[in-house]
Amino acid sequence: MGCCSISPLSRRVEGYYYDLLDVDSAIGTPCDRIPVALKLTTLKIASRLLRGSMNVVVSIGGSVLVPELGGDRVAEHAAVVENLRADGCRVGAVVGGGGVAREYISAARELDANEIELDQLGIDVTRLNARLLIAALGGEAVTAPATNYEDAGDALRRGDICVMGGVAPAQTTDAVGAALAEYVDADLLVYATSVPGVYSSDPNEDDDAIKYDELTATELVDVIADLEMNAGASAPVDLLAAKIIQRSGMRTIVLDGTDPARIGRAVRYGDHDGTDVIPTGVGEEPTYWAQNQ
Numbered sequence: 091m092g093c094c095s096i097s098p099l100s101r102r103v104e105g106y107y108y109d110l111l112d113v114d115s116a117i118g119t120p121c122d123r124i125p126v127a128l129k130l131t132t133l134k135i136a137s138r139l140l141r142g143s144m145n146v147v148v149s150i151g152g153s154v155l156v157p158e159l160g161g162d163r164v165a166e167h168a169a170v171v172e173n174l175r176a177d178g179c180r181v182g183a184v185v186g187g188g189g190v191a192r193e194y195i196s197a198a199r200e201l202d203a204n205e206i207e208l209d210q211l212g213i214d215v216t217r218l219n220a221r222l223l224i225a226a227l228g229g230e231a232v233t234a235p236a237t238n239y240e241d242a243g244d245a246l247r248r249g250d251i252c253v254m255g256g257v258a259p260a261q262t263t264d265a266v267g268a269a270l271a272e273y274v275d276a277d278l279l280v281y282a283t284s285v286p287g288v289y290s291s292d293p294n295e296d297d298d299a300i301k302y303d304e305l306t307a308t309e310l311v312d313v314i315a316d317l318e319m320n321a322g323a324s325a326p327v328d329l330l331a332a333k334i335i336q337r338s339g340m341r342t343i344v345l346d347g348t349d350p351a352r353i354g355r356a357v358r359y360g361d362h363d364g365t366d367v368i369p370t371g372v373g374e375e376p377t378y379w380a381q382n383q
Contacts, residue, residue: 149267152188168226209259216255268334282347287365307336
């Protein structure tokens with residue numbers, strides 16, 4: 091199945107297609123004698139009706155996209171994004187700064203740069219990483235990182251792949267991803283991080299940390315708030331992002347994105363080993379195909 095929200099009409103067409111393949115048709119021709127061309131035509135019609143315009147925002151950590159300077163990992167993530175677009179998705183990608191940003195910020199702090207200056211430096215690095223992803227996407231994407239949500243939304247409505255880095259001081263790309271998802275009314279927000287989900291404590295520091303397979307948005311806020319109270323602890327998303335997710339009722343998946351293929355499986359099938367953040371009152375299905383049912 092492609093990356094889409096399925097309407098009742100599409101479900102009926104899908105049913106007709108499988109009826110055609112699995113049982114004798116209304117014209118009395120067994121499935122194995124139906125011409126291949128007719129089968130293919132039916133499949134194409136069904137696919138076109140099934141293909142919707144699912145909005146997906148993928149937030150990729152800088153250390154996930156560019157663990158070290160080079161093109162291989164960037165190209166792999168670009169291929170996943172391109173395949174989702176080919177499946178009918180409208181895709182927005184938000185890229186973090188990662189280790190390179192931290193190194194620049196550390197050096198600038200030694201030079202007595204203030205916190206706003208440090209934030210601006212970090213934003214510049216996120217936009218450099220975003221340009222790497224744009225280069226890998228080629229003509230499928232915008233030509234430069236969007237610097238505000240209006241431009242990003244316009245790009246998605248045109249059918250372009252939108253790419254963003256940071257937007258404003260005192261706001262992480264975690265929060266940018268959540269804000270973009272809310273702005274474009276995304277069906278799904280995916281955080282591709284360097285850890286396999288949301289934990290009760292920092293799994294890099296605590297061997298007894300418990301991974302959550304499923305959380306409500308309110309529970310996510312509580313968990314992240316507790317993590318951020320512990321000095322040195324690392325949370326997979328920050329508190330502002332968690333609160334935007336809570337406010338917007340956004341379906342969210344937090345997963346280990348070091349293997350980019352995991353992102354595609356999570357979006358298409360809900361198949362992942364991360365954490366599902368499920369809005370209150372929408373049922374337990376973790377991905378977009380819970381809609382319209």
